[in-house]
Every structure is written in structure tokens, then in C-alpha cells.
Amino acid sequence: MDSRDPFRHNVLTSGHRACSGCGEAMAARMVTDIIGPDAIYINATGCLQVFTTHNQQSSWQAPWIHSVFANAAAVASGVEAALRARGDDTPVIVQAGDGGTFDIGLQCLSGMIERGHDVLFVCYDNEAYMNTGVQRSSSTPHAVRTTTSPPGRLSEGKHHLKKDMISIIAAHQMPYAATATVAYFPDLKAKVEKAMSIKGPRFLQVLSPCPLGWDHDAAQTIQVSRLAVETGLFPLLELEHGAVTGVMHLAQQRPVEDYFRLQGRFKHLFGSKGGIAEIRHLQALADARIQRYGLLDTTTDWNTDTASQVQRHGRGGYSLDRQEDSQ
Amino acid sequence: MRQQLEGSRAVAEAVQRCRPQVVAAYPITPQTHIIEHLAQMVADGELASEFVSVESEFAAASVVLGAVATGSRAFTASASQGLLLMTEVLFNIAGLRLPVVMVCANRAVGAPINIFSDHQDSMALRDAGWIQLYVESNQEAVDTVIQAYRIAETCELPVMICMDGFFLTHTFEPVDVPEQEAVDAFLPDFHFARTLDPAQPMTLGGGSEPDNYQEYRHAQHQAMVSAADEIDNINTEFTQSFGRDYGGLIDHYQLEEAEVVLVTLGSVMGAVKDVVDSLRGQGQSVGALRLRCFRPFPATHLVAALRNTRRIVVLEKAFSVGADGIVATELRAALHNAGVAIPVESFIGGLGGRDLTLSLIEEVFRAASAEPSANCRFAGLNSLPDDIPIIEET
Numbered sequence: 001m002d003s004r005d006p007f008r009h010n011v012l013t014s015g016h017r018a019c020s021g022c023g024e025a026m027a028a029r030m031v032t033d034i035i036g037p038d039a040i041y042i043n044a045t046g047c048l049q050v051f052t053t054h055n056q057q058s059s060w061q062a063p064w065i066h067s068v069f070a071n072a073a074a075v076a077s078g079v080e081a082a083l084r085a086r087g088d089d090t091p092v093i094v095q096a097g098d099g100g101t102f103d104i105g106l107q108c109l110s111g112m113i114e115r116g117h118d119v120l121f122v123c124y125d126n127e128a129y130m131n132t133g134v135q136r137s138s139s140t141p142h143a144v145r146t147t148t149s150p151p152g153r154l155s156e157g158k159h160h161l162k163k164d165m166i167s168i169i170a171a172h173q174m175p176y177a178a179t180a181t182v183a184y185f186p187d188l189k190a191k192v193e194k195a196m197s198i199k200g201p202r203f204l205q206v207l208s209p210c211p212l213g214w215d216h217d218a219a220q221t222i223q224v225s226r227l228a229v230e231t232g233l234f235p236l237l238e239l240e241h242g243a244v245t246g247v248m249h250l251a252q253q254r255p256v257e258d259y260f261r262l263q264g265r266f267k268h269l270f271g272s273k274g275g276i277a278e279i280r281h282l283q284a285l286a287d288a289r290i291q292r293y294g295l296l297d298t299t300t301d302w303n304t305d306t307a308s309q310v311q312r313h314g315r316g317g318y319s320l321d322r323q324e325d326s327q
Numbered sequence: 328m329r330q331q332l333e334g335s336r337a338v339a340e341a342v343q344r345c346r347p348q349v350v351a352a353y354p355i356t357p358q359t360h361i362i363e364h365l366a367q368m369v370a371d372g373e374l375a376s377e378f379v380s381v382e383s384e385f386a387a388a389s390v391v392l393g394a395v396a397t398g399s400r401a402f403t404a405s406a407s408q409g410l411l412l413m414t415e416v417l418f419n420i421a422g423l424r425l426p427v428v429m430v431c432a433n434r435a436v437g438a439p440i441n442i443f444s445d446h447q448d449s450m451a452l453r454d455a456g457w458i459q460l461y462v463e464s465n466q467e468a469v470d471t472v473i474q475a476y477r478i479a480e481t482c483e484l485p486v487m488i489c490m491d492g493f494f495l496t497h498t499f500e501p502v503d504v505p506e507q508e509a510v511d512a513f514l515p516d517f518h519f520a521r522t523l524d525p526a527q528p529m530t531l532g533g534g535s536e537p538d539n540y541q542e543y544r545h546a547q548h549q550a551m552v553s554a555a556d557e558i559d560n561i562n563t564e565f566t567q568s569f570g571r572d573y574g575g576l577i578d579h580y581q582l583e584e585a586e587v588v589l590v591t592l593g594s595v596m597g598a599v600k601d602v603v604d605s606l607r608g609q610g611q612s613v614g615a616l617r618l619r620c621f622r623p624f625p626a627t628h629l630v631a632a633l634r635n636t637r638r639i640v641v642l643e644k645a646f647s648v649g650a651d652g653i654v655a656t657e658l659r660a661a662l663h664n665a666g667v668a669i670p671v672e673s674f675i676g677g678l679g680g681r682d683l684t685l686s687l688i689e690e691v692f693r694a695a696s697a698e699p700s701a702n703c704r705f706a707g708l709n710s711l712p713d714d715i716p717i718i719e720e721t
Binding site (some may be wrong): 050081 | 348349351375376377379380381382383385386388389390391392393394395396397398399401415416419423523524525527528529530531532533534535536538539
């Protein structure tokens with residue numbers, strides 16, 4: 001605990017260089033505060049690494065290592081193997097952006113999960129390469145303006161869909177995966193705590209708005225991320241062993257336009273014929289997600305029993321209860 | 328006790344005696360037998376180690392990086408395409424000053440794809456900040472693995488043991504793998520000062536800027552330069568404990584009063600020694616020098632060993648395309664800096680597993696005695712009409 005604040009660990013302490021309103025700084029502060037300093041943190045290259053470790057200064061009050069962009073999950077595998085070799089159960093946490101998760105880091109992440117390493121991988125998803133100046137990633141949603149998916153005479157922004165990362169993760173049938181966002185702290189906290197109670201590979205995708213890249217008011221980070229959920233564009237999910245075991249239901253669905261109007265990255269869609277068609281397309285995508293996950297149904301009965309039957313045991317395996325430890 | 332062992336098996340047993348807690352492995356010919364033997368040792372309970380079968384060499388290098396940063400001794404091995412896939416991480420390991428030890432089972436680099444041995448893979452990584460030790464025999468490979476952990480952990484620098492693929496990795500030779508107690512006495516437990524530990528939190532791998540990056544790089548260079556003495560000392564200490572001596576940084580044969588000296592690296596030294604014997608038998612004063620340690624480059628040792636000779640020929644299994652032989656170029660610079668004017672002729676050969684035969688090596692010696700040439704020459708080119716000499720001017 002930090003002596004100045006008995007209720008906080010301050011693993012990520014003040015003095016770092018994040019932009020005002022940075023969703024990733026907020027998310028990382030929340031996540032690492034819940035996990036605490038008795039863990040080893042591995043960071044991929046990206047904004048979080050850059051703004052927290054500048055020139056012989058560090059904002060981290062926990063053991064922290066950064067190697068290169070693509071290998072955070074593999075470095076974590078090595079850290080975990082070293083700890084396992086000496087019977088040390090210090091938690092191992094990876095923090096990466098969407099580039100380090102969806103794109104360049106995907107192979108190492110998939111390998112880490114497949115081998116059953118006892119690691120929590122946290123992706124702070126801000127839907128583009130923000131550190132290098134807002135270039136599109138495979139996490140960037142359809143039709144969004146970035147510097148490498150610019151709208152122009154022949155284009156309405158990014159041509160491709162946002163990669164469905166949580167489904168790729170789900171296909172690994174790992175013990176626990178969830179999506180969360182900075183707008184719902186109690187939900188994020190519950191998911192981090194649940195993840196920390198489980199042994200084996202775990203994954204958390206935290207939508208983290210970027211005022212610079214999304215071109216929204218720095219004071220509206222929370223509002224923007226709440227609208228991503230309320231429109232159905234970013235469903236809040238929990239998955240166990242590949243099966244959906246929980247969703248955050250919506251009291252009512254908000255139109256995607258409400259979300260887009262707060263952000264400059266969608267601005268080009270308003271006022272052009274092609275743009276209006278793109279908005280309709282994105283609305284249809286949101287509707288499909290709402291339907292897929294039953295976000296407006298109040299009686300969804302998720303079959304958690306089936307999911308929990310798929311436990312793996314033995315060396316390199318994992319069980320639901322962290323306390324049980326592996327054999 | 329001397330046993331008839333395959334090179335890969337011998338190396339695996341040496342690694343086992345060094346007690347790595349983490350082994351990361353991704354298969355690539357001709358390195359595979361090393362990691363297969365280690366996997367079997369772990370499966371049989373003969374090696375208490377976490378064996379991490381990764382999805383790429385990039386991940387293998389990253390796993391040993393993470394393991395060593397967490398205070399564990401670790402091992403990996405690779406070659407060729409795999410080594411190049413590791414490149415980004417290998418530079419990073421060196422910059423983080425992590426004492427990782429790996430074996431490179433030297434293999435040619437594609438295209439065209441070729442699984443056989445030359446030194447282009449490890450030579451391409453000469454600027455990565457790794458100590459590179461090239462071995463001549465399987466016995467030396469075994470002993471160098473044991474020395475490498477001492478060197479790495481003393482200097483906080485990574486060490487790459489370069490052994491010729493197939494020529495060594497797949498060849499059976501009589502080898503004495505030291506007893507566990509003897510290795511334990513030579514190689515103390517690993518204690519890493521910058522371990523990732525919640526009790527003493529540290530930030531590793533943070534950002535730097537123009538006002539201090541150069542100082543980090545300078546410190547890395549200084550550490551590498553100072554490592555030369557440690558490599559020498561550890562070799563001496565090893566000789567005292569185990570009775571075998573590899574000369575530390577350089578090894579030589581019949582150098583006394585040699586007028587022509589052939590400089591090379593790796594397993595071809597065995598054949599070179601035979602040629603030296605044969606030429607000496609014919610009354611020619613020739614000798615040979617083997618560069619055991621290529622990084623740090625032992626410039627002063629080389630100059631001291633070679634300054635009384637008249638002609639030097641370098642025969643190497645790698646080159647810088649469009650430039651020259653790599654060792655030849657560096658050796659010329661070392662001699663020039665020391666004010667020693669001895670012509671150094673550059674021969675490239677043995678690429679992609681091509682045999683460097685006794686007659687070819689003899690041809691190289693003979694060509695060196697003729698008119699000096701400023702260009703590098705390829706020894707043993709055969710895709711040419713039969714009437715063209717085997718040593719071809721480029």
C-alpha cells in the first residue's frame with residue numbers, strides 16, 4: 001500500500017507522461033491497483049511502456065520488464081517457467097496494446113495460451129497504433145479514420161472489420177477470458193479479481209479510449225467508452241473454457257450515431273451518401289452483436305456447467321481454483 | 328570417462344550438468360538433436376528443468392530472456408533461419424545485459440534454402456552484442472558450454488557457442504563429459520543482481536533518449552572488450568580443473584617460424600592441421616591459427632601471434648556480400664592499426680556444407696604463396712568448366 005493512500009497500491013504511480021484523458025493510463029492504473037505490487041509485469045512496446053518509463057525514470061512500483069513489441073507473451077512464458085521451476089507462485093501479468101495483441105503479438109499470445117502458462121494477459125484496446133501517431137490496426141473498427149486508413153475521394157476510412165479477438169481467444173478454450181472497459185469500474189474490478197483467482201492462461205480485453213486518436217474531448221473518455229457498450233459495439237463478456245458464461249445486459253440500446261458523434265474519427269461519415277451507408281452498416285453490426293450475445297434478453301441462461309467440465313489437469317495444465325495449484 | 332557420443336548428445340549432457348532451470352526449444356535442422364536429448368532428459372527426470380516447447384525461435388529467445396531476468400539459468404539452441412528470426416530479441420538480450428547461453432548449430436542461410444553448415448548465420452549476428460565462441464571439436468563444444476555459463480554470468484553478457492552443423496552436431500567422437508560434482512565446483516549457482524522480484528522491484532527495459540543512449544551502448548562495448556580477459560581467465564581455470572586447454576581467445580598450430588599462416592574458425596581446423604603437417608613434411612614453413620573467440624574480436628592477441636609471419640590467408644565460411652570475407656577484413660584492420668604490414672588474403676569456402684577437402688586447403692596455402700590478390704576468392708567453385716582452376720578470382 002502507498003503510504004499516502006491506504007486504499008491504493010499505486011503500482012502505476014503519478015508523474016508519468018500519458019496524455020490527459022488517456023483511457024489506457026486509466027485502465028492500467030485500475031488493473032494494476034487491483035492486482036497490486038506482488039506480481040511481475042511484462043509490457044509490450046507501446047504507449048504504456050513509453051509514457052511510464054522515460055529516460056531512466058519509471059512510474060512502476062512493481063517489478064516490470066519491457067523487451068520488444070511482439071514478444072511480451074513469450075517473455076511472460078519464460079518468467080512464469082522460471083517461477084514454476086522454483087515453486088514460486090508470484091502472479092505474472094502481461095500488459096499490451098491492441099497492436100501487441102491483435103497484430104504483431106498474436107503468435108506469441110496464442111503460443112502462451114496453448115502451453116497453459118499461468119499468466120494474465122491484459123490488452124488495453126484503443127483500436128489503433130496510437131504511440132506511432134494513429135495508424136490502423138486490425139482492431140480498428142470499420143470505416144474509422146486513421147492516418148493509414150484516411151477517408152478520401154475513393155474511401156470511407158478503414159475498409160476492413162475490427163478483428164473479433166475475443167472469439168479467437170475463446171477458440172483456445174482457456175480457463176477465463178473477458179472484455180471490460182474503463183467506464184464500468186466495478187465490472188472491471190470483478191473481472192480482474194476473478195481472473196486472479198484462476199490458474200492458467202487468462203485474457204482481459206479492456207476498451208481504452210484514446211482522446212488523441214479517437215479525436216474526442218479528453219473529459220469524455222468515460223462517456224465515450226460507456227457508449228461503446230450501450231450501442232452494442234463493444235459487448236462486455238465473460239468466457240470460461242471457450243464458452244460465454246456471462247454478459248452485461250443493456251437496459252436499452254443506444255444508436256451507434258450517439259457514439260460516433262462524440263468522436264472525430266467517425267466525423268467523415270456524417271453528411272455524405274457513402275458515409276450514411278457506412279453508419280447503417282455499423283448499426284447492423286451492433287445489432288448483430290446484441291443478438292449474438294443476447295444483450296437485451298434478461299433471461300439468458302448461460303450454461304456454466306458445460307464450460308467448467310473442460311478443465312485441464314496435470315503438468316502444464318490448470319484448474320479453476322488458483323489455490324488448488326497444479327499437480 | 329570418455330564415451331563415443333554424437334555431438335548433439337554431448338552438448339545436451341554438458342547443458343544438463345550446468346543445471347538450467349528453463350530450456351526453450353523450437354526445432355530446426357541441424358540443431359534438433361540437442362533439444363530432443365534435453366526433452367528426453369526432462370521426461371526421464373534426469374534434468375530438473377521447465378522445458379518450454381515454443382511456437383517459434385522468436386519466442387524461444389524471448390522465453391530465455393524472461394527466465395534469466397527472473398533469475399533462472401536458461402538454455403536455447405538454434406541455427407540459420409531460426410537464428411535470424413531471433414535477431415530482434417538477441418539484440419535485446421544483449422542490451423538488457425542478460426547472461427543467456429545458447430548454441431548455434433551453424434547452418435547456411437537461404438535462399439537458396441540449404442540445411443548444411445557454414446557460418447553465415449552467426450556471422451550475420453556479429454553486431455548483436457553476443458560473445459561468440461567457435462568450437463573445433465565435440466569435446467570443445469562440451470567444455471565451452473560449461474565455460475560459457477561462467478563467462479556469461481561473470482560478465483553479464485550473453486554467449487553464443489557456434490558449432491558446425493552436421494560436421495559436429497551429427498558426428499560421433501570420443502568425448503569426456505565432466506562429472507556433475509566437477510561442474511558444480513567450477514560453476515557456482517546463478518545469482519542475478521537485477522532479478523524481477525516483488526521484494527525489490529526494478530524496471531528493466533525502459534526508454535532512453537539521445538542524452539543517454541550512447542552511454543548505454545558505450546558501457547555495453549566496454550563490457551564486451553573487458554570480457555576478453557574473463558574468457559582467457561576462465562579458460563585457464565578450466566584447464567586447471569579439467570586438464571583441457573583451448574587457448575582462450577585463439578588457438579594455433581605450428582605457428583613457430585611459419586612464413587604462411589592460415590587463419591580460420593570451427594571444425595575445419597582439424598583438416599587444416601593435417602595439411603600443415605603434410606606441407607611441413609615437404610619443407611614448407613606453414614602454420615595455422617583458429618579464431619576461437621570472434622566476439623569480442625581479439626585484435627591484440629591476433630597481432631601478437633601473427634606479427635612475425637610473412638603471409639596470412641583467411642579461409643572462412645561466411646562473407647559480406649559485395650564486400651569481402653568478414654574475418655579477413657577485421658584482421659586487416661587489426662594489423663593496420665598495430666602498424667604491421669602483412670598481406671592478408673581472403674578465401675571464402677565451405678558454403679552450404681561444401682567440403683573443404685585436404686587438397687582444397689593445400690590449394691589455398693599454395694595460392695597464398697603466389698602473387699597477392701586484393702580481392703576475396705572463392706575456394707572450390709565447381710559450377711564452372713573443368714579447365715578452370717578450383718580457386719577462382721572474383
